[in-house]
Structure formats: C-alpha cells, structure tokens
Amino acid sequence: xxGAAVLGRLGWRTATIADVKPETPRVKTxxxxxxxxxxxxxxxxxxxxxxxxxxxxxxRSYSIAxxxxxxxxxxxxxxxxxxxxxxxxxxxxxxxxxxxxxxxxGGYFVWDADHPGRVLLVGGGSxxxxxxxxxxxxxxxPTTLLYSARTLEDVIYREELEHLQRxxxxxxxxxxxxxxxxxTGHSRRVDTDxxxxxxxxPDGRPVAFVCGPTPFVEAVALALxxxxxxxxxxxxxxxGPTGT
Amino acid sequence: xxxxxxxxxxxxxxxxxxAVYGAEMTVAVGTCDACASAGPVGRVRLYRSAGLVLRCPHxxxxxxxxxxxxxxxxIDSRGLRTLxxxxx
Amino acid sequence: MPPISRGFRxxxxxxxxxxxxxxxxxxxxxxxxxxxxxxxxxLDEWDFTIVGEVDELHRWTWEAxxxxxxxxxxxxxxxxxxxxxxxxxxEGVSVDTLLDGVETEAExxxxxxxxxxxxxxxxxxxxxGKAWVAYTYDGxxxxxxxxxxxxxxxxxxxxxxxxxxxxxxxxTATDEPGFWESNGYHLYGDPWREQRYWGD
Numbered sequence: 001x002x003g004a005a006v007l008g009r010l011g012w013r014t015a016t017i018a019d020v021k022p023e024t025p026r027v028k029t030x031x032x033x034x035x036x037x038x039x040x041x042x043x044x045x046x047x048x049x050x051x052x053x054x055x056x057x058x059x060r061s062y063s064i065a066x067x068x069x070x071x072x073x074x075x076x077x078x079x080x081x082x083x084x085x086x087x088x089x090x091x092x093x094x095x096x097x098x099x100x101x102x103x104x105x106g107g108y109f110v111w112d113a114d115h116p117g118r119v120l121l122v123g124g125g126s127x128x129x130x131x132x133x134x135x136x137x138x139x140x141x142p143t144t145l146l147y148s149a150r151t152l153e154d155v156i157y158r159e160e161l162e163h164l165q166r167x168x169x170x171x172x173x174x175x176x177x178x179x180x181x182x183x184t185g186h187s188r189r190v191d192t193d194x195x196x197x198x199x200x201x202p203d204g205r206p207v208a209f210v211c212g213p214t215p216f217v218e219a220v221a222l223a224l225x226x227x228x229x230x231x232x233x234x235x236x237x238x239x240g241p242t243g244t
Numbered sequence: 245x246x247x248x249x250x251x252x253x254x255x256x257x258x259x260x261x262x263a264v265y266g267a268e269m270t271v272a273v274g275t276c277d278a279c280a281s282a283g284p285v286g287r288v289r290l291y292r293s294a295g296l297v298l299r300c301p302h303x304x305x306x307x308x309x310x311x312x313x314x315x316x317x318x319i320d321s322r323g324l325r326t327l328x329x330x331x332x
Numbered sequence: 333m334p335p336i337s338r339g340f341r342x343x344x345x346x347x348x349x350x351x352x353x354x355x356x357x358x359x360x361x362x363x364x365x366x367x368x369x370x371x372x373x374x375l376d377e378w379d380f381t382i383v384g385e386v387d388e389l390h391r392w393t394w395e396a397x398x399x400x401x402x403x404x405x406x407x408x409x410x411x412x413x414x415x416x417x418x419x420x421x422x423e424g425v426s427v428d429t430l431l432d433g434v435e436t437e438a439e440x441x442x443x444x445x446x447x448x449x450x451x452x453x454x455x456x457x458x459x460x461g462k463a464w465v466a467y468t469y470d471g472x473x474x475x476x477x478x479x480x481x482x483x484x485x486x487x488x489x490x491x492x493x494x495x496x497x498x499x500x501x502x503x504t505a506t507d508e509p510g511f512w513e514s515n516g517y518h519l520y521g522d523p524w525r526e527q528r529y530w531g532d
Contacts, residue, residue, distance in 0.1 A: 010262040014335050047259035050337040056357070057334075058342050061256060082361060088340050098335035105258035108270035108286025214251055236287065238253045251369070293365035294412050294492045294512050304369060306448070311516035313529045318516030 012049060012100040013037070015073065017093055023156045027126070028090045029065060029076045034101055039068040042133040043110040043209065043237075046073065046103030050085060060085040063130035063211075063237075064104065067137040073101065076156060078126040080240075109237040115207055118200045119143040122190065122220050124212025127239060128156050131211055135169065144170040146198050148190050148216070150177040172198045190216070192223040202228035207235070214238040254285040257296050260310060261285070264317055267329060277325040278305035285327075351408055352416055353523035359415040364477045367511065371446035371476070371497050378481055380465065382430060384502035385438035390430070394481070397465075400425045405464055407487035409494070410523040422485055424466030427458045430501075438503035442510060443484050446497040450510035452519065453486065453493060455503070462488055465498060490521040490528070 015032040022028050045063040066074040079090040093099075111119065111134045119141055121131040128147055135143065149155045152175055165171045174186035174194065186194060200206040208229060210220045217238045224234050254270055261269035270286035281302040288307055289299040295311035300323070307323040321327070344357035352358060375394045382390040392400070405422045442452045457463065466485040467474050474480030479496030486493045492512050513519050518527040526532060 010259065010266075012334065045255070045258070049334070050340045050342075051334045052340045052342065053336050056342060056344070058340075061259065082343065084342050088337070088342075092339045093337075097338050099337045099340075100334055102259050102263065105262050105268065106255055106270055106286070107258075107268035108284050109255050236253060237255045238251065240252060289369075291366050291368055293367045294517060295515065297367045299368060306368070309511075309515045311512070311529075313516065316516070316529065318530075320515040 010102055010105070012102050014098055015048075015101040017095050017097045017099075018072070019095055020093060023076060024154055024158075026079045026090070026154070027076060027156050028079075029074055030089060030093060032073045032075070032101065034071050034073050037071045037073060038104075040064055040073070040104035041106075041110045041112060042067055042137050043130045043235075044104040044106040044133075045130065046075065046101045046105065048075070048085065048089075049100040049102070050088065051100070058084045063133070065129050065132050067133055076126070076129045076132070106237075109209065109211070109235050111207070111209060113137055113139050113141060115141075118204055118206035120199050120206050120208040120224075121145045122147075122195075122208065122210045122212075122224075124148045124190070124216035124220075125150070125154070125239075126156070127210075127212025127216070127237070129211075130237060131209060132157055134209065135164065138169075142170075142200075144172070144198060144200060146172045146174070146190060146195070148174045148176055148212070151175055152180050152183075190220055190223075192226060195220065195223050196227055199224065199227065199229075202230070205230065205233060207233045209235050209237075211237045212239060214240075251299075252290045252292070254288040254290055254298060256290050256292075257298060257310065258286070260296070260312060260317070264310075264319065269327075269329075271330075273328040274307060275325040275328075276300040276303060276305055276307060277323050279303040280325070347416075347418065351418055353410055354526045355528075356410055356414055356416040356523065359417060361415075362417060362420075362478065363411070363413075363415060365411070365413065366477075366496075367449055368447050373446050373481060373497070375481060379499070380430070380482070381500035382434055382503065383500060384441075384504055385436050386503055387435035390434055392430075397425065397467075397482075400429055403464065405466070405485065405487075407485070409487050409491050411491040412517065412521070412523075412528050421470050422464065422466040423468035424464040424482065424485060426461065427463040427465065427501075428461060430465065431455075431459060434503075436503050438505055440504045440507045441501045442504055442508050443493075443495040443498050443501055445495050445499055448511075449495055449497070451484075451493050451495045452504075452508050452510045452513055453489070454507070454520075457486065457489065458501070462486065488522075490518075490523050492517060493521055 015034045019031040049059045062075040065076040077089045080086045275282040291297040298308040309320040311318040347358040408418045410416045464485045467482040484495040484498045
C-alpha cells in the first residue's frame with residue numbers, strides 16, 4: 001500500500017460553496033460541491049486558490065474535515081489574524097461563491113480504516129481537522145483523541161466529540177490558556193507525562209497521527225518516540241504558526 | 245518565534261509535487277545526498293520563501309527547491325540522491 | 333480563465349502607483365520568509381569578508397564593522413512574492429564604504445550567508461549609494477528572523493537579492509547564479525521591469 005501512485009496530472013477544479021457552518025467564534029466549516037471529485041482518504045488535504053476580479057491570486061492548503069461523500073468536500077478553516085485567505089473564507093464567503101481546489105493530496109498523513117491496530121490522534125488547535133476526518137470514519141477501530149485547545153470555546157467539533165465520547169471514542173481534552181469553572185480535566189501543554197497517561201502502550205504498536213502548529217507537533221512526536229513508540233508509526237503534519 | 249516555528253513539512257508540497265510528477269509524492273522515499281539518510285517526502289522540513297525549499301530533517305541540507313510561475317515550474321532536486329516510488 | 337471568488341481582495345492596501353512596481357501590492361506587515369532555519373551566529377563569531385577576485389582578503393569583525401561610518405536608509409522594498417513595503421527604515425554600512433580600497437577587476441559579486449544562501453549581483457548595483465549591509469531595522473537591532481545580525485540591503489532590486497544573514501561578498505569575473513537565480517528566478521531582478529523569472 002505504501003507509495004501507491006495515483007497517476008495522472010492533478011489540476012485545479014472549480015468548487016462551489018454549498019454551506020458555511022460556524023464551529024467556534026474563529027472557525028467555520030465550509031462545504032463545497034466539486035464536480036468530478038474523485039473522492040479522498042482521511043487525512044488528505046486540498047490546495048485552495050482564490051482569484052480576485054483583477055486577476056490577483058492567493059493559494060493556501062486546508063485539511064479535509066469529513067470522509068469522502070460523493071462530490072462533497074468539507075474544509076474547516078480557522079480565521080488567522082491578518083491572514084490572506086482565511087479571513088475571506090470565514091467572514092465573507094457564502095453559499096454560491098466559487099473558488100478553485102486542487103486535490104486530494106497527501107499519502108503520508110493518511111489513515112484508512114483497514115489499518116490494523118489502535119489509533120492515537122493528537123491535535124493542537126486547528127490540527128484537529130484532519131484527525132476529525134479519521135474519527136468520522138473509524139468504525140470499530142479503538143481510537144484515542146488527545147486534543148489541545150486554548151479554551152473550551154476554541155474546541156472545534158465540541159458537541160460532536162461529546163456525543164462520540166458517549167459512544168466509546170476515548171477523548172481527552174487539555175485547555176491550555178483558561179478553563180471553565182469546575183473544570184476537572186487537563187490544563188497543561190501536551191508533554192511526555194500526559195502522553196504516557198493517555199496514549200495506548202507502544203508494545204501494542206498503535207499508529208499515531210499528530211497535527212498542529214510546528215512546535216506542538218515536534219514536541220509531541222519526540223515525546224512519543226521517547227515513550228517507546230516506533231518513529232515509523234508516528235505520522236506528523238505541521239501547520240503554519242497561528243496566534244498563541 | 246524560534247527557527248523551527250517557520251518550518252512546515254513535505255505534506256505542504258503534496259499538491260505541487262503531485263501536479264508535476266503525476267503521482268502522490270509524500271510517500272516517496274528520498275535519500276539525502278549530503279548525509280545519506282532516507283525517509284518519506286512527507287516528513288522532510290519545508291520552508292516557504294521565494295519558492296519552496298525542502299530540507300533533510302537530519303542534516304538540514306537542501307533536498308529540493310521548487311519555484312512556480314503560473315504554468316512554469318522549476319525544480320532543483322540535486323540534493324536528493326534518489327527518490328523511490330512504488331510502481332503504479 | 334479561473335472562476336472569480338466574489339469579494340476576494342487579500343490583504344492589499346491602496347498606494348500611489350509610482351511607488352508600487354507592476355504586479356506588486358502594498359502590505360502593512362513585514363512577512364518573514366525563509367529558505368531554511370534561522371542561523372544563530374553569535375556576534376563574537378561573526379565577520380564580514382570580501383574575497384574572490386581581490387588583491388587581498390578584506391575582513392571586519394563585528395566591532396570593526398560597528399566602527400565603520402553608519403548610514404540611515406529609508407527605502408521601499410519589493411518582494412518577488414508580490415508584497416511591497418513602503419518607507420522601511422534601516423541603518424548600516426554602505427557597500428561603497430566596504431569596497432573602498434578594494435582592488436579588483438571583477439564586475440560581479442556573490443553575497444554569501446550563514447545557512448548557505450547566495451545571491452549574485454553586478455558590482456555596479458552594489459555601488460554608487462545603492463546597497464548597504466544593514467544591522468538595524470526600524471530603530472532596533474535587526475531581528476534574526478529578518479536576517480540579523482546583518483543582511484544585505486539592495487532596495488532597487490527584488491528583495492531576494494537583499495540576502496539575510498550575509499557574511500561577505502565574493503567578487504567574480506562572471507555573473508554566477510545564486511540560490512534562486514539558478515532555479516528560475518531572474519539573474520538581475522528589476523521590479524520596475526518585472527524581472528521575476530528566467531526569460532522575463
């Protein structure tokens with residue numbers, strides 16, 4: 001399976017916005033209809049290109065938030081302060097608007113439900129997005145999610161995660177900047193101790209997917225290897241720096 | 245902000261690499277010409293400046309430079325001794 | 333023709349056309365773009381040298397460099413990735429000062445840097461009050477993310493020529509394509525003639 005090549009030139013396709021759904025004060029999910037979409041795997045992303053009416057273009061990459069569903073592609077986008085593209089997608093874009101999408105891309109940071117073994121998902125901030133695509137197609141695979149967010153209001157997909165937790169998904173949140181009154185959960189940055197507590201033991205050879213800002217990903221990946229996880233089973237995807 | 249904060253990884257080049265090579269390249273295994281270490285392209289360090297610069301995660305040597313200008317793409321892959329792909 | 337994304341403008345700001353080269357947009361930010369990890373060169377290990385087609389090697393330690401005549405420069409800068417920033421303020425040593433007394437027949441130079449970056453320029457574009465080695469930006473010591481301790485500053489060319497973490501100039505008889513010039517970017521890089529890529 002490793003290295004499976006999908007042959008053929010990858011080009012830009014027109015994507016039309018079908019719906020825009022708020023997730024948190026700074027985050028929205030945008031649902032696109034993409035004619036001819038070939039489907040995608042959990043963990044993959046797309047390149048998005050916007051063209052202004054004077055021809056000016058900007059491109060950014062966003063992870064796909066939901067498993068393949070015909071011609072539907074869902075992206076969850078965080079409004080980055082002073083961003084070039086995300087303020088447009090989260091504050092201006094509405095149903096009927098068009099832009100271009102190239103993809104799906106990514107073969108390294110992908111999880112197929114037929115991967116054997118337990119799954120550990122570790123997300124920081126908007127790093128939860130590709131992990132959510134994995135969660136939404138996990139079926140019966142034992143899965144643990146460790147999700148670091150600044151505050152409870154910043155937890156993306158919060159209601160859905162609460163439902164899934166009741167259905168058996170192991171969800172551990174850590175809120176690093178401020179916690180609601182009565183919070184009994186974690187409040188520190190994801191470190192070796194927290195991972196030792198939460199992660200499935202390495203001798204079971206679980207596969208781990210770590211996604212978020214670069215410093216987060218590097219610290220977590222290093223800690224997992226220090227705890228005895230096989231580096232080949234720790235997959236990483238680094239996002240650009242977001243505000244702290 | 246530390247140096248490492250600016251780096252992404254090879255996943256961020258997945259789109260352009262697929263467009264150019266006609267295959268999913270993040271799983272291709274590259275060997276660094278400077279230090280001979282090997283690993284999937286998805287795991288290399290990636291920097292965005294006037295173009296994309298992919299660097300060896302072990303020794304920081306430049307593996308690839310990618311510059312795009314509309315329909316033109318320039319790729320310097322001298323830093324990659326070999327690229328191993330699975331035949332389709 | 334790609335589909336137009338209704339209402340999309342990006343971060344662009346309006347600016348007088350005579351200050352903004354073709355295809356550029358003014359930004360209030362100072363984007364940090366890097367080809368590699370930020371070098372951390374301690375000042376007691378820093379020097380600036382002029383080498384290559386020269387009579388003898390010329391070298392300044394940081395202390396000696398700081399003792400050279402310092403100039404204040406206000407310049408508009410234009411990055412080939414399309415952002416322009418107006419009225420940026422720097423302090424540094426003019427390359428004319430550095431080349432004063434250097435005997436050479438060379439007509440070109442390659443700037444070389446910590447981290448391995450290089451860029452090539454005609455000597456003519458480094459002299460006549462057109463280029464500096466800058467160590468202060470906006471009144472503060474130049475931040476490592478923006479090229480500190482010192483970077484080349486050549487505002488009349490695209491900003492990839494203003495090499496960060498510069499450590500010296502190698503004078504050459506021929507124009508030797510540098511890090512980006514050898515992979516698609518224009519050998520000269522005049523923003524007013526929009527010389528971004530090979531063949532422009």
